[in-house]
Amino acid sequence: MAEVLVVVEAGVKKVTLEMLTIARGLGEVSAVVFGEADQAKLAEFGAAKIYTASGADVLDHGAAPKATAVAELVKRVSPAAVLLASTQEGKEIAGRLAVKLDNGLLTDAVDVAADGTATQVVFAGSTIVKSKVTKGLPIVTIRPNSTTPVASAATPAVEELTVAVSDSDKLTTVVERVAEQKGSRPELTEAGIVVSGGRGVGNADNFKLVEELADLLGGAVGASRAAVDSGYYPHQFQVGQTGKTVSPQLYVALGISGAIQHRAGMQTSKTIVAVNKDAEAPIFELADFGVVGDLFKVVPQAADEIRKRK
Numbered sequence: 344m345a346e347v348l349v350v351v352e353a354g355v356k357k358v359t360l361e362m363l364t365i366a367r368g369l370g371e372v373s374a375v376v377f378g379e380a381d382q383a384k385l386a387e388f389g390a391a392k393i394y395t396a397s398g399a400d401v402l403d404h405g406a407a408p409k410a411t412a413v414a415e416l417v418k419r420v421s422p423a424a425v426l427l428a429s430t431q432e433g434k435e436i437a438g439r440l441a442v443k444l445d446n447g448l449l450t451d452a453v454d455v456a457a458d459g460t461a462t463q464v465v466f467a468g469s470t471i472v473k474s475k476v477t478k479g480l481p482i483v484t485i486r487p488n489s490t491t492p493v494a495s496a497a498t499p500a501v502e503e504l505t506v507a508v509s510d511s512d513k514l515t516t517v518v519e520r521v522a523e524q525k526g527s528r529p530e531l532t533e534a535g536i537v538v539s540g541g542r543g544v545g546n547a548d549n550f551k552l553v554e555e556l557a558d559l560l561g562g563a564v565g566a567s568r569a570a571v572d573s574g575y576y577p578h579q580f581q582v583g584q585t586g587k588t589v590s591p592q593l594y595v596a597l598g599i600s601g602a603i604q605h606r607a608g609m610q611t612s613k614t615i616v617a618v619n620k621d622a623e624a625p626i627f628e629l630a631d632f633g634v635v636g637d638l639f640k641v642v643p644q645a646a647d648e649i650r651k652r653k
């Protein structure tokens with residue numbers, strides 16, 4: 344069975360486990376790891392082989408050396424497909440890889456069938472497109488939160504790659520790394536619970552209420568585009584078509600109307616709870632549980648009740 348290469352970004356994110364799950368339907372899964380990654384986790388989700396590449400030449404010059412490493416590996420092992428994450432880095436590596444191999448590329452897929460047909464969900468979730476790469480092998484980037492990761496243990500063989508990094512791969516260089524101050528909240532796209540606020544929250548200060556509920560539930564904070572555009576909350580927390588896609592067990596929408604572009608980023612959440620003072624708000628069409636009311640009255644009561652039950 345041909346190998347399927349899954350390109351792993353630093354650490355092992357939820358999307359990595361999703362890619363491993365999808366890749367198992369395409370062939371024998373090989374993870375390509377740049378730098379450090381939790382190899383036990385990769386094994387748990389079916390990586391039969393782990394290629395590692397490290398050292399400053401590979402890690403300190405952005406996506407270019409990584410694309411070179413994957414391209415060399417593709418030429419050597421002739422995989423059935425290459426899957427990468429639809430993240431900034433994953434897409435940059437994918438684009439460079441496709442150019443290097445003179446190969447087709449599909450981005451933002453939510454699934455890849457055994458014959459390489461990729462499924463993309465477009466126009467804010469209203470249209471499903473099936474596409475195939477017509478030149479070369481399927482190189483496909485997978486959107487985070489596309490599928491539920493399923494474990495399938497393997498015992499991987501590990502191979503250290505020697506990558507010939509040329510000067511043209513070193514046209515940018517990392518001059519400093521500053522670790523982001525991480526709060527105690529989970530990462531938005533990985534969180535099991537997300538509490539989001541919209542324009543109805545009213546101002547940046549009021550977002551403390553959204554944060555308080557998220558913290559009580561152990562969740563992440565999200566926001567609608569109207570909320571981030573109004574400066575209530577930072578842009579990296581935007582959920583939706585032009586923001587992050589989330590698919591938590593519980594999504595709480597506070598003062599969000601439920602525009603199609605917002606839904607595109609959260610409609611696959613398992614349970615959706617909405618608080619909105621307008622009974623006609625479209626978010627209620629989607630919600631499993633809805634409260635028609637003023638969020639400034641409802642949220643403090645919910646918070647008190649949660650505190651009592653803790």
Ligand SMILES: Cc1cc2nc3c(=O)[nH]c(=O)nc-3n(C[C@H](O)[C@H](O)[C@H](O)COP(=O)(O)OP(=O)(O)OC[C@H]3O[C@@H](n4cnc5c(N)ncnc54)[C@H](O)[C@@H]3O)c2cc1C
Pocket residue numbers: 540541542543544566567568569570581582583584585586587597598599600601602603604605608618619620621624636637638639
């Ligand atoms: C190309 C494009 C891409 C877009 N991408 C995104 C995206 O990624 N994400 C996104 O979110 N949007 C996106 N949008 C914008 C989207 O169309 C909506 O404008 C936006 O989602 C509205 O945000 P909102 O629900 O917070 O605000 P509004 O639509 O203004 O809704 C606010 C809601 O709060 C309720 N409310 C007000 N006060 C209270 C209160 N005290 N208590 C309870 N409820 C209250 C109101 O009844 C109302 O329903 C995009 C638009 C376009 C054109």
